[in-house]
Structure formats: C-alpha cells, structure tokens
Amino acid sequence: MTPLPFSGRLFTTVRQHTIVQQLSVLLLCLFLSVLSACDRKEPVHHSRFLGFGTIIEITIYGTDHERAQQAIDDIENDIAIMHRTWHPREKNALRRMNNLFQTTEWFSAAPSVRPLILKSIKLSQTSQHLFNPAIGKLIELWGFSQDERPVNEPPSEQKISALVRKQPRMSDIKLKGITMRSTNPDLKLDFGAIAKGYAIDKNIERLRKLNINNAIINAGGDLRAIGKHGERPWVIGIRDPRNEGVFASLKIQEDESVFTSGDYERYFEYQGKRYHHIIDPRTGSPAEETLSVTVIHSDAATADAASTALFIAGKDYWHEIAKNMGIKYVMLIDSEGTVHINPAMRARIHFESEKPPTINLSEPL
Amino acid sequence: MSKMGKLLTTADKVLLSCTVLLLPFLYFSAWSQDLQADSVKIWSSSQGFQTFTLNQKQKILIDGAHGKSVFEIQNGKIRFVDSKCTNKICVRAGWLSHAGAFAACLPNNVSMEITGTTGYDSINF
Structure with missing residues (x-):
C-alpha cells in the first residue's frame, strides 16, 4: 500500500517538524473547525405565530430544529384552545360561568377555568384588589373585551359610576369543593390581565417536560425565559414606552418572567385624548399618571397580574402593593417620564438611551 | 534560504x-457580524414572509386577513401608511x-x- 505523498511527508517524518509546520497545521485545524461551525446550523430556533390576539414568539436554544418546531406547533394549538376557553366574548366555558355567577347560586366550576379563578383570587387579594378580574362588565363597557374596539366616544360617567358602585371583587366568589358561587350578581370575569401569563407558565412547563430547558416564550411583549443562550444568559431589551427602540436591557437569571403593562399597548383616541385598556377598578376609567410598569418575577401569571396592579397603583403606592405581592423587581415610568425603581431592579437594569432618565430610587422591596 | 528549503x-x-x-476568511468569519439594517421582513397570514430592501423608495401592498396593508419605504425607513x-x-x-424594530396590524394579520x-x-414591551 503506497501512502499518499501528502500524508506520508506530513505525518511520518515527525522529527523534522518545525515551528512553522506546527503553526500551519494548527491554523488549518482552526480554519477547518470554523468551516464546520459554519456548516452546523445556529443552535437557536425562532418561530412566530398569532395567538391570544397578539404575536407569540418562541426562541429555543440547543434543541434540534425539528424537535423545537414540533414543540412550538404543540404550543400554538394549546394557546389557540386556551384563548377560546378564556376569551370573554366567545361562547365558551367562561361565558357559561359568568352567566351562573349572576344567579348567585352554587354551581360546579368548569375545570378549564377553575385554576385561573383560584390563582386570581389569591393575586387579587395580595394586590388589594387593584388586579381585579371581576370587573368584566366595566371592561366590556369600555369596549376592551373585543379584539378591536370601534373608534367612538368613551362610555358616560353615569354608566361607569353605576358599575363601580357594584364593587365586584374576586372575594365575592365562594368556594365549596368543586362548586362555587358569587355573592355579587354584577361579578363578571375577564382574565385579560392574567390569562396570557398563565398560558405562558403552562407552556414553559410543557417545554420542560419535553426536556427543552433553554427557551423564551414571548407573547405580545411579555415573556418568560428559562435556562441560557449557550454560555451566556438571555438578554432582554425593554422597548421605550414613547419612542422607537430599546431603552433598557437586563439579563435573565435562570428562570424569570418579564412583564410590562403600558398605556401604549391597547388604546383608542377620541377627540385628541388617549384612552388605554388598563382600567382602575376604583374609578372605572383608565388609570392615569403611569406610562408603563415592568416587573420581573418567577412565574408569568403573577408577573402579569402584578404589572397591571402596580400600573394602577401609580408612583405613590406601587411600592406598598409590590411588597404585598412579593414582587422583588419593579420599574415604573410615570407620566412625567421619571423612572421609579427599587434598588435591586436598578442594579439589574442597563439604560441604553444616550440621555439617562431621571431616576427616583425607592426603599428596598 | 537553502536552510529553509531543506526544512x-x-x-x-x-x-x-x-x-x-x-x-x-478566518478573520471575517470570526469578527464580522451581520449588523446591517437594510432590509425588512413583512409577514402576512395570506402571503407568508417577504423581504424588501430599505434602500429603495417604494410603496408595498400586502394582502392581509381582511384587506390590504400599505407600506412606504424611504431613506432606509419604513412605515405603515394604511391598513384594514x-x-x-x-x-x-x-x-x-x-434593526429589530417591529410593528404589526393584528386585526389584518400583517x-x-x-x-x-x-x-x-x-x-419586552
């Protein structure tokens, strides 16, 4: 067997190896490894679809593309079902339950809605009822239960105050085994401030069961991230509430949800005034004095409810409510553009804008 | 040189x-990053993904779920002009x-x- 002239010279005459030769081989190896890295597909899988009336974006690291896409297709189906089940205007289990709550009689709760109710009762209590999914009638009056609100005048003060006076709260719901009832006939559930978070939590669980441990599920800007992007943590950009681009960024610590409630997400304008979708249950109208609230918390459902509650609480009360809800990281931007932030959040947030904002550092949470 | 020749x-x-x-090649593959923001990806539920350059002034009509969405591209920028x-x-x-800027018309799925x-x-937003 005649050895190839190349390999013969290169690898058999060991003693003649010079530094130049060794360096060449090293460089060639490096080059080949870069080439093979190019061949290998990026270990990040990205996918986007419509769900929950918004755009859902899923990022998965380190799982082969076929398996990742399979998981994402499952999530897409699952989210479509959840959306139908919890949508306030569909003919679904939630609507049947809302009709039964009006009777104030006992009935057996739909299993597809019950866990969301139980979670909401707890969160509503710790938020001192600022997170209040019982005000479905008010949300409907404002037109925000529809996917697209027609542009017309806001509801009259009279109609609003009539509903506010009824004071429906999650604590009006009484539980007995698998049955429940409402003591308030004007209670109507609208899960707009928690369903998305809850759905994200369920689907993160699903990914974990499939042994996918490095992923981000982002539903219309609110997200939960688990694991890492390879060797580095996931990096999240927080969009500027008023301008194009990112105004701050943060790194995810292993498993966290980042939720923002903003007055720019859903709104309509009537005669030059903006009416956004975050209704203060105490006034029955969109909460004023806040532009946006960003919270970081482990589970997405809690982060979802907390961002809404703290938005309504505003710059004077967010700290108290956050403490009560066990939220450790909060950034609130008030209508003046001042950033209210707790020290732990401040330590994690990197402001990207050229001109740093005015910061009002709070007591630790 | 003769010594080199022997070695x-x-x-x-x-x-x-x-x-x-x-x-x-090694240098470029290791250090150059895809930083250019010179194209835009437009998605619609009926037409899927389409890519357009931002360097050319143009008007783009996209079919959405309920009708047309109209885009305008000018000076490296893009905007929704109208949508159903x-x-x-x-x-x-x-x-x-x-790069990374994003906008959507959810009712029209574009x-x-x-x-x-x-x-x-x-x-996050």
Whole structure:
C-alpha cells in the first residue's frame, strides 16, 4: 500500500517538524473547525405565530430544529384552545360561568377555568384588589373585551359610576369543593390581565417536560425565559414606552418572567385624548399618571397580574402593593417620564438611551 | 534560504500557503457580524414572509386577513401608511429604521420586522 505523498511527508517524518509546520497545521485545524461551525446550523430556533390576539414568539436554544418546531406547533394549538376557553366574548366555558355567577347560586366550576379563578383570587387579594378580574362588565363597557374596539366616544360617567358602585371583587366568589358561587350578581370575569401569563407558565412547563430547558416564550411583549443562550444568559431589551427602540436591557437569571403593562399597548383616541385598556377598578376609567410598569418575577401569571396592579397603583403606592405581592423587581415610568425603581431592579437594569432618565430610587422591596 | 528549503517539503509549502491564504476568511468569519439594517421582513397570514430592501423608495401592498396593508419605504425607513383596521395602531407606530424594530396590524394579520442583529434575545414591551 503506497501512502499518499501528502500524508506520508506530513505525518511520518515527525522529527523534522518545525515551528512553522506546527503553526500551519494548527491554523488549518482552526480554519477547518470554523468551516464546520459554519456548516452546523445556529443552535437557536425562532418561530412566530398569532395567538391570544397578539404575536407569540418562541426562541429555543440547543434543541434540534425539528424537535423545537414540533414543540412550538404543540404550543400554538394549546394557546389557540386556551384563548377560546378564556376569551370573554366567545361562547365558551367562561361565558357559561359568568352567566351562573349572576344567579348567585352554587354551581360546579368548569375545570378549564377553575385554576385561573383560584390563582386570581389569591393575586387579587395580595394586590388589594387593584388586579381585579371581576370587573368584566366595566371592561366590556369600555369596549376592551373585543379584539378591536370601534373608534367612538368613551362610555358616560353615569354608566361607569353605576358599575363601580357594584364593587365586584374576586372575594365575592365562594368556594365549596368543586362548586362555587358569587355573592355579587354584577361579578363578571375577564382574565385579560392574567390569562396570557398563565398560558405562558403552562407552556414553559410543557417545554420542560419535553426536556427543552433553554427557551423564551414571548407573547405580545411579555415573556418568560428559562435556562441560557449557550454560555451566556438571555438578554432582554425593554422597548421605550414613547419612542422607537430599546431603552433598557437586563439579563435573565435562570428562570424569570418579564412583564410590562403600558398605556401604549391597547388604546383608542377620541377627540385628541388617549384612552388605554388598563382600567382602575376604583374609578372605572383608565388609570392615569403611569406610562408603563415592568416587573420581573418567577412565574408569568403573577408577573402579569402584578404589572397591571402596580400600573394602577401609580408612583405613590406601587411600592406598598409590590411588597404585598412579593414582587422583588419593579420599574415604573410615570407620566412625567421619571423612572421609579427599587434598588435591586436598578442594579439589574442597563439604560441604553444616550440621555439617562431621571431616576427616583425607592426603599428596598 | 537553502536552510529553509531543506526544512520545508513541497507539501509543507502548499500547506503553508493555503493557510496564509485562508487567514482573511478566518478573520471575517470570526469578527464580522451581520449588523446591517437594510432590509425588512413583512409577514402576512395570506402571503407568508417577504423581504424588501430599505434602500429603495417604494410603496408595498400586502394582502392581509381582511384587506390590504400599505407600506412606504424611504431613506432606509419604513412605515405603515394604511391598513384594514379601525384603530390604526400600526400607522401610529410611524417610521421605523432600527434593526429589530417591529410593528404589526393584528386585526389584518400583517407584521413587519427590520432585519439585523440587535444584541437582544427577546424584546419586552
């Protein structure tokens, strides 16, 4: 067997190896490894679809593309079902339950809605009822239960105050085994401030069961991230509430949800005034004095409810409510553009804008 | 030179020159990043993904779920001019030019994203 002239010279005459030769081989190896890295597909899988009336974006690291896409297709189906089940205007289990709550009689709760109710009762209590999914009638009056609100005048003060006076709260719901009832006939559930978070939590669980441990599920800007992007943590950009681009960024610590409630997400304008979708249950109208609230918390459902509650609480009360809800990281931007932030959040947030904002550092949470 | 000649065989010389020639490639593949924000990806539920350059002034009509969405591209920027929806939140997003900038008309199932590396894995808003 005649050895190839190349390999013969290169690898058999060991003693003649010079530094130049060794360096060449090293460089060639490096080059080949870069080439093979190019061949290998990026270990990040990205996918986007419509769900929950918004755009859902899923990022998965380190799982082969076929398996990742399979998981994402499952999530897409699952989210479509959840959306139908919890949508306030569909003919679904939630609507049947809302009709039964009006009777104030006992009935057996739909299993597809019950866990969301139980979670909401707890969160509503710790938020001192600022997170209040019982005000479905008010949300409907404002037109925000529809996917697209027609542009017309806001509801009259009279109609609003009539509903506010009824004071429906999650604590009006009484539980007995698998049955429940409402003591308030004007209670109507609208899960707009928690369903998305809850759905994200369920689907993160699903990914974990499939042994996918490095992923981000982002539903219309609110997200939960688990694991890492390879060797580095996931990096999240927080969009500027008023301008194009990112105004701050943060790194995810292993498993966290980042939720923002903003007055720019859903709104309509009537005669030059903006009416956004975050209704203060105490006034029955969109909460004023806040532009946006960003919270970081482990589970997405809690982060979802907390961002809404703290938005309504505003710059004077967010700290108290956050403490009560066990939220450790909060950034609130008030209508003046001042950033209210707790020290732990401040330590994690990197402001990207050229001109740093005015910061009002709070007591630790 | 004669000493060099003894030390290096023909194979070594070929290997050495190959390696030196390939160095620039190595440099570019390791250091250059895809930073350009010169194209936009537009998605619609009926037409899927389409890519357009931001360097050419143009008007783009996209079929959405309920009708047309109209885009305008000018000076490296893009905006929704009109769309089949009532609240026009997409139009209010205005001109976008940064890599990663994103806007959508959800009622009409049309979205757009300026391509390029942003440095973020996901955007919260």
